[in-house]
Each structure stands twice: as C-alpha cells, then as structure tokens.
Amino acid sequence: xxxxxxxxxxxxxxxxxxxxxxxxxxxxxxxxxxxxxxxxxxxxxxxxxxxxxxxxxxxxxxxxxxxxxxxxxxxxxxxxxxxxxxxxxxxxxxxxxxxxxxxxxxxxxxxxxxxxxxxxxxxxxxxxxxxxxxxxxxxxxxxxxxxxxxxxxxxxxxxxxxxxxxxxxxxxxxxxxxxxxxxxxxxxxxxxxxxxxxxxxxxxxxxxxxxxxxxxxxxxxxx
Amino acid sequence: xxxxxxxxxxxxxxxxxxxxxxxxxxxxxxxxxxxxxxxxxxxxxxxxxxxxxxxxxxxxxxxxxxxxxxxxxxxxxxxxxxxxxxxxxxxxxxxxxxxxxxxxxxxxxxxxxxxxxxxxxxxxxxxxxxxxxxxxxxxxxxxxxxxxxxxxxxxxxxxxxxxxxxxxxxxxxxxxxxxxxxxxxxxxxxxxxxxxxxxxxxxxxxxxxxxxxxxxxxxxxxxxxxxx
Numbered sequence: 001x002x003x004x005x006x007x008x009x010x011x012x013x014x015x016x017x018x019x020x021x022x023x024x025x026x027x028x029x030x031x032x033x034x035x036x037x038x039x040x041x042x043x044x045x046x047x048x049x050x051x052x053x054x055x056x057x058x059x060x061x062x063x064x065x066x067x068x069x070x071x072x073x074x075x076x077x078x079x080x081x082x083x084x085x086x087x088x089x090x091x092x093x094x095x096x097x098x099x100x101x102x103x104x105x106x107x108x109x110x111x112x113x114x115x116x117x118x119x120x121x122x123x124x125x126x127x128x129x130x131x132x133x134x135x136x137x138x139x140x141x142x143x144x145x146x147x148x149x150x151x152x153x154x155x156x157x158x159x160x161x162x163x164x165x166x167x168x169x170x171x172x173x174x175x176x177x178x179x180x181x182x183x184x185x186x187x188x189x190x191x192x193x194x195x196x197x198x199x200x201x202x203x204x205x206x207x208x209x210x211x212x213x214x215x216x217x218x219x220x221x222x223x
Numbered sequence: 224x225x226x227x228x229x230x231x232x233x234x235x236x237x238x239x240x241x242x243x244x245x246x247x248x249x250x251x252x253x254x255x256x257x258x259x260x261x262x263x264x265x266x267x268x269x270x271x272x273x274x275x276x277x278x279x280x281x282x283x284x285x286x287x288x289x290x291x292x293x294x295x296x297x298x299x300x301x302x303x304x305x306x307x308x309x310x311x312x313x314x315x316x317x318x319x320x321x322x323x324x325x326x327x328x329x330x331x332x333x334x335x336x337x338x339x340x341x342x343x344x345x346x347x348x349x350x351x352x353x354x355x356x357x358x359x360x361x362x363x364x365x366x367x368x369x370x371x372x373x374x375x376x377x378x379x380x381x382x383x384x385x386x387x388x389x390x391x392x393x394x395x396x397x398x399x400x401x402x403x404x405x406x407x408x409x410x411x412x413x414x415x416x417x418x419x420x421x422x423x424x425x426x427x428x429x430x431x432x433x434x435x436x437x438x439x440x441x442x443x444x445x446x447x448x449x450x451x
Contacts, residue, residue, distance in 0.1 A: 054382035055344055066329050070343070072308070073335035080328050092316050093302050099309035107306070107343035108291055117348065125361040146290035 009034035010062040012052060014041065015210035018110055018170035019071040020059040024210075025166045026075045028201035030082040036211055037062075041115070072106050075163050087163045098157055101147055101164040105171045109140035113174065134179045141175060144168070145186040154195045161199070169196050173206075241266035242298040244288060246273045247446035250346055250406035251307040252295040256446075257402045258311045260437035262318040266297075270448035273351055308342050311399055323399045334393055337383060337400040341407045345376035349415070370415045377411065380404070381422040390431045397435070405432050409442075 011027065011034045013020035027034050043049055044056045053060045053069045061068045061077075068074050079087045089095045111117065113133040121127040148156055148164075156164035172193045175181040183190045196202050203209065243259065243266045245252035259266055271279045271294050279285055280292045289296045289305045297304045297313075304310050315323050325331045347353070349372065354365035384392055384400075392400035408429045411417040419426040432438050443449055 050382075054379035055340055055376070056379075057344070063329065068329070068332045068336065070336040070339040072339055072343075073332045076335060077328055077332040080331075092313055093299070093304070095316075096304045096309045096313040099312060100304065100306040103306035103308055103342070104291055106339070107308075107347050108293070111343050111347040112353070121361070125357070125363055127361055140291070143290035143292075146286075 008064050012037045012060040014039045014058045015207040017058045021170035022071045023059040024205035098162045098164045102167040105167045112136040137175045141186045240300045244269045244271050244296040246294050247443040247449045249294045253406035254307045255295045256441035334398045334400045338403040341403040348372040373411045377422045
C-alpha cells in the first residue's frame, strides 16, 4: 500500500466479526500498518484473551503496552492520533449525527445479531437465528435509511468517507449474507454500499481478504 | 421532587433551547439527564411513555424525531440529536466544563470503552423491546434472559477498572464512565435482582456517585413522568 505508516499496532480480530471489520477499515483508511492477531472462534473465551478484553469481544487494539477495546473508541482514538483523512465532520452537530449513525449500528443492531446472543437464542429458546435477528436488522436499516434520507453525495454523509461508512459496510454485508435481507429495499444505503465497495481500503478489510479465513460461507456464529 | 424538568443546581445556569425526550426508567435517557445536570444545562422534559398505548416511541410523530424509536432524543433548536453516547460527546464539546473525558487519548479511549461496554455490550440486551419479544415470541421470562448478560457485563466492568483508584470509576473526577455506570448498575439491582456487592469496586463507586446531587436529580423517581 502507498503511504503506509508503520505503527506498533496489533489488532486482535476475527475475520467474521463485524466489529473487527470496522477497525480494519479504519486502520486502512488511516494508512496504518498493523499486525494481525488471529482470534479463532472460541479463542475469545479463553483466559489469555479475557486478560486482554474482559468483555470477551473482538476487536482489541494493542498500542505499545496499552490495550484498547470496543470498536467505536478505537476508531475515535485512531481519528484523533492520525487526523488525516478526517473521519468525522468538524461541525459538532454534524459530528453528532455521524456518531449517531454509527451507534444505531454499534448498539442498536449488531449486539442483537452477535454470536453469543444467537447461540443462546438457539440453545435456550429453541429459536432460529434468522427469525430472531432479521427483524432487528431490517428495522435498523429502515432507521438508517430514514436518518440519511436528506443527505446527498457518494457516501453516508456527503462525498467524504466518515466513520458512518466504516460502520455501515460490515453491517450491510451481514444483513445480506447472513439474514437474507435485500439491501435494495433501502435505496440510499444500497447506493452508498455500492460506492464504498469500490474503495481499496474497504476491499482489503473484507473477511475473505483476512489471514485467518477458515470457512467460506457465513455461519450463524458470525457477528 | 423536581417538576417540569427544571433542575436548579448551582450558579452557572445556562439558558438553552434544549428539549429532552425521555422516559423516567430508560437508562439511556437517565445517562443524558446526568450529563445535562453535570454540565449545569437546563432543559425542558418531554416525556415519552414507552409502554402505555403501544408505546409513544412507536408513533409516527416520534419516529420523525428518532427513526430508531428509542429514547433519548435531544432537540437543540431545530436540530435533533439521538443516541446517548453522541449526545454526551456533543455536550462535552459544547460545554467543556466540567470535563467528563480525560485529555490523554489512551485514557480517553478507556473511559469511552467502559461506556460502550454498557451502551452496546449490556443495555441493548435488556431493553424493553427485546424483553417484550423474549416474552411474547419465545415464551421466556425477561429477567431470566437479561440477568446473565448483565452479570457478565458487570464482571467485565469490574475487571476493566480493577487497577483504578479514586472515588469514581476512573479516579477522583467524574467522567462519562460514571454517567453510564449509574443507570446500568442501579437498574441491575432494582430490576434484575443483582447484588452489586459481588462487584466491590463498582459497588464502592456507585456508593460515591449516589452522594452527588447531579446524579440524585437524574434518578427515575425524581422525573416528572415517574410512576411507582
């Protein structure tokens, strides 16, 4: 890659985790090299990893001797330390709206589809993962579409990529591949996703381009 | 008891056009009430009843305000902000004193991570629409569903701040971590029968935060729409 900055970053990531995917996109957009620490499904439940992240989630970003967890603070940190290209607007209200779009995904949608929730719905409640998750995801996409309905430009909030796009792509992909949702039901979202898919930073971050690929088809355990 | 959402807490009052759409029991609304109090910002309280009549948040009027059909929403003049974390970040930037985030980027990221462990790791699994669906569609009991998630989250929070010292979550100054902790911890006790003393540092921090008037004034029982 051009203009890569070397860094002491180690990213604990699972290729199937959409939260890890967000961090990979952000690192790519900031042109930051990072070492990829593979977390295979189940590794996050082991003692060694719990010391790194007591929530037993991926991603975790090691910065020197410090560990950062949670995709949103990780992205905010990267945006502060490496200001270019900027991933948040400067205007405080607009910045709040971009962050809100991220949180609709981060707290409003993805937690209801993640592996541990699906596992419990299936084992304890005899549910089916698609039936459980699909309504939440569809309703979230409806809300995202409405939230950016007055926006124009190639991406979620105009012609520059923002954190909203970083969060959107993994979620939209999961909606399609795991939950059988037709993204074209959400026209602006679909157009933005199409545009984002043309960017090399987003392509390089995709699950199929990561070094710990085990399975080629989506699994209920994907987050 | 406060009426009309007017919180009179000291000399530095700032008049504003802020309207907070809130439900007394919603922990996300509760976070924003605490933050507004800490920043000494007045606001008008607009109650959104999440249960009565199918839930005011599901009606067209409110969907225009927040398409996610969640509370809180904060109206600032003709702009609407949603999602408690961005709302708190906005308040932090617009009203910098008292600062609720450390200046050091790594430490700031850790405070934000604590907030997100609550905001995305715990609360979404216990919120009303999820509990309603567990009960109606999966014939489960809301408390049985939610309690393990909450307990595991509290365990993680306790571990995350185990090396911290001071009165509050991250030292002797209140941060956004405390703003997010109190509604989660107190609802864990009140609604899910969790004993906070199983998490000693958390319990101590909660005890200290409960002494602060800004936190007291934000409690569900002190809101205009409180129902016993």
